[in-house]
Amino acid sequence: MNAPSSDDPAPIYDSVDIDMVVKVLSQTAFSPFFTCFIPIFYAFQGYEFTNPVVIAPSIYCAAVSAFCRALEMDLTAVPQSRFVVVTGVTENYNIAYYPCDVSKWEEVEAVSKKIIDEIGQPTMLINNAGVAQGKLIINLKPEDIYQTFGVNTLAHFWTLKAFLPGMIKNKTGHIVTMSSIMGFVGSVQMTDYSASKAALVTMNESLRYELDKVYDAPGIRTTLVCPGHILTPLFSTIQLPTNPFFKFLAPSIAPVTVVKAIITALDAQQSRTIYLPFYTNMAPVLRMIPSYLRDISQKFSGADYSMRNFTKVTARRPDEGDLPIANGKY
Structure with a gap:
């Protein structure tokens, strides 16, 4: 049995794997842009800024942003x-x-x-x-x-x-x-x-x-x-x-x-x-x-x-x- 070719047609469900899950999470739960809207959402619902439901996601967003920023600190000018x-x-x-x-x-x-x-x-x-x-x-x-x-x-x-x-x-x-x-x-x-x-x-x-x-x-x-x-x-x-x-x-x-x-x-x-x-x-x-x-x-x-x-x-x-x-x- 030969390994499948990259050109072989495959049903949609064949592309559902752990890598797709990780990619979705990287664009949502671990995305600074996405997570910044969570505390904003609760604030718009009338919660005080000192409320834990606002503070907790704010801290999480800050941590995600800091981590992503750390990954970018090694950037240098591209030739x-x-x-x-x-x-x-x-x-x-x-x-x-x-x-x-x-x-x-x-x-x-x-x-x-x-x-x-x-x-x-x-x-x-x-x-x-x-x-x-x-x-x-x-x-x-x-x-x-x-x-x-x-x-x-x-x-x-x-x-x-x-x-x-x-x-x-x-x-x-x-x-x-x-x-x-x-x-x-x-x-x-x-x-x-x-x-x-x-x-x-x-x-x-x-x-x-x-x-x-x-x-x-x-x-x-x-x-x-x-x-x-x-x-x-x-x-x-x-x-x-x-x-x-x-x-x-x-x-x-x-x-x-x-x-x-x-x-x-x-x-x-x-x-x-x-x-x-x-x-x-x-x-x-x-x-x-x-x-x-x-x-x-x-x-x-x-x-x-x-x-x-x-x-x-x-x-x-x-x-x-x-x-x-x-x-x-x-």
Whole structure:
């Protein structure tokens, strides 16, 4: 069974999930604009301003407003001209496309020099390239492991070595690191992938401190993205639970949802950690809960069975042969 495509039609109720609930709450109960009307409503009803029914919502509104304001305190002026380098993107009509094996330093170095000479110094770097093998640990070939860590981990170091010096010189920039919820948790047939994504979590944190404490470049922002299942070809052949409860709590997300969150961070010029969808916020906590609760969450997620019939669709090497086709589908 293939994972649903982002283009497949779905009933309206399929879009009702916990993320929609959180979005509604963020625009109502946790919105300064919305909550400010609550004490006003009671005041218009004739209640004195010293009445608890007016004071309590006023305090709540002030707290929500202060929290939202604190989130905005990190704002800085957005550069007038922005030049973004994105890895893992195919040729497109509206981008300059530079073919390169990002897992190899020599190729990244050569292409980065060409980019800087032809276009200029990038102000934003989005390390997006990724690959998954979907094999048990003893079935992983050396070539599989080299490819996984080369694309998922080492490529980040190579692009940083290539483009970060220019950002440090200008004291401005933004680096987006695409990790995964699998960087916090492990599951069957994901040993190499999870390890490669876990490395990015601490790499991003160490980079943040180097920029602040050593290079004196706090104006260079760093955003770590830790998504759940995204409806892209990379994991298009996994098998997820289909029960309504799972789909409500742990929905798959469209690529555009992740893109919007990244663009918001870039526009705001803030360093952020982006967890999408909402349930992924719990991933770091899983390491701290008792083992039996961790096992229950693992069973509910179906993660240990989702890769059972996985077929590698993207980034296939010549030694892996052609992509098998069954019933007209990959």
